[in-house]
Amino acid sequence: DIQMTQSPASLSASLGETVSIECLASEDIYNNLAWYQQKPGKSPQLLIYYASSLQDGVPSRFSGSGSGTQYSLKINSLESEDAATYFCLQDSEYPTFGSGTKLEIK
Amino acid sequence: EVKLVESGGGLVQPGRSLKLSCAASGFSFNDYWMGWVRQAPGKGLEWIGEINQDSSTINYTPSLKDKFTISRDNAQNTLYLQMSKLGSEDTAIYYCAKAGFSGFDYWGQGVMVTVSS
Numbered sequence: 269d270i271q272m273t274q275s276p277a278s279l280s281a282s283l284g285e286t287v288s289i290e291c292l293a294s295e296d297i298y299n300n301l302a303w304y305q306q307k308p309g310k311s312p313q314l315l316i317y318y319a320s321s322l323q324d325g326v327p328s329r330f331s332g333s334g335s336g337t338q339y340s341l342k343i344n345s346l347e348s349e350d351a352a353t354y355f356c357l358q359d360s361e362y363p364t365f366g367s368g369t370k371l372e373i374k
Numbered sequence: 375e376v377k378l379v380e381s382g383g384g385l386v387q388p389g390r391s392l393k394l395s396c397a398a399s400g401f402s403f404n405d406y407w408m409g410w411v412r413q414a415p416g417k418g419l420e421w422i423g424e425i426n427q428d429s430s431t432i433n434y435t436p437s438l439k440d441k442f443t444i445s446r447d448n449a450q451n452t453l454y455l456q457m458s459k460l461g462s463e464d465t466a467i468y469y470c471a472k473a474g475f476s477g478f479d480y481w482g483q484g485v486m487v488t489v490s491s
Contacts, residue, residue, distance in 0.1 A: 269436075302477030311469055311481040312419070318476050355419055357477045362433055363409075363421040 270294050272358055274366030282374045286344045289369045291356035293337040300360040303332055303341045305352045306368075312355060316341060348373050376400040376480045378470050383485035388461055396453040396470030396482055404428075404448040407473035410455045411481075412466040420466075422455070424473065460489045 271294040281287045291301065299319040304312035314323045316332035319339055329344040343350055351373045356366040382394040398408070409424035423434035425444045432444050441464075443456040453470050465488050471478035 300476050302474075304477075311484055312478075313481075314474065314477065314479045317474055317479070321475070323479065357419075357421075359477055362435060363424075363477070365419040365421065367418050 270297060270358055270361050270364055272356055272364050272366040274356055274369060276369060277367065278370040278372070280372040280374055281346055283346055283348065285346050286342065287346065287371065288343075289341045289354050289356075289371075291334075291339045291341075291358075291366045293339070293358055293360075296336050297358045297360035299335060300358055301332075301334070301339045302357045302359070303330075304355045304357065305350075306355065307352045315354075343371075346373060376472065378472065378480060378482035380468060380470055380482045380485035383468065383487045385488045385490060386460055387491050388489055390460055391456070391458040392460060392487060393457070394455040394468055394470075394485060394487070396455075398451045398453065398470075398472070401472065403446075403451040408446060408453045409471050409473060409478060410442075410444060410453075411469045411471055411478070412464075413469070413484075414463075414466040417466075422468075425453070457487070460487075462489050465489050 273292040275290050301319045303316040306312040315326050315330050320332045331342045354369045377399045379397045386392045407426050410422040423444050425432045445454045467484040469484045470482045472480040
């Protein structure tokens with residue numbers, strides 16, 4: 269099975285800053301990667317699919333990039349509502365999730 | 375508006391079975407793969423499995439293949455998860471989700487399953 273190594277496990281950033289979250293796959297996943305945001309007590313919300321396509325309704329400050337085994341989620345101009353846990357999901361083979369990144373806004 | 379509403383969760387004793395349901399609305403249910411994902415308290419997400427439009431293909435994460443069964447009723451726009459031989463490790467929030475272009479694009483609010491004596 270394909271392992272997804274997500275980093276960092278947590279990060280803290282200030283309003284207006286830019287942050288990046290990484291996911292490294294154990295083998296090539298051919299851009300079959302999605303990014304999710306999850307707030308406490310809520311279900312995950314899709315942000316990015318196919319590595320770089322923005323889901324309808326998601327602010328343009330979110331972007332995804334990468335190929336092969338390395339992928340990243342970038343959040344520009346952080347807002348307070350971006351405080352959440354972020355997960356990656358590969359579905360090149362049967363789906364596996366990254367372990368999550370908890371983002372705190374200072 | 376896409377809506378997925380899970381039901382059937384609760385407290386169940388170890389070794390017993392439980393069946394979850396997911397009522398779908400707001401989209402053409404029989405046109406999409408559907409799946410189940412769970413999240414143990416304070417932990418990350420675990421994909422359980424998925425089912426295609428006409429139930430001819432059902433995939434499971436290997437560790438759960440002998441315990442869980444996914445099915446659907448397209449006439450009732452409902453997805454099911456039959457769980458058997460439950461143990462404490464199965465305590466989690468269970469989400470149903472609609473497949474998108476990659477991954478799942480819509481998720482239900484989740485239903486809690488607690489396995490305890």
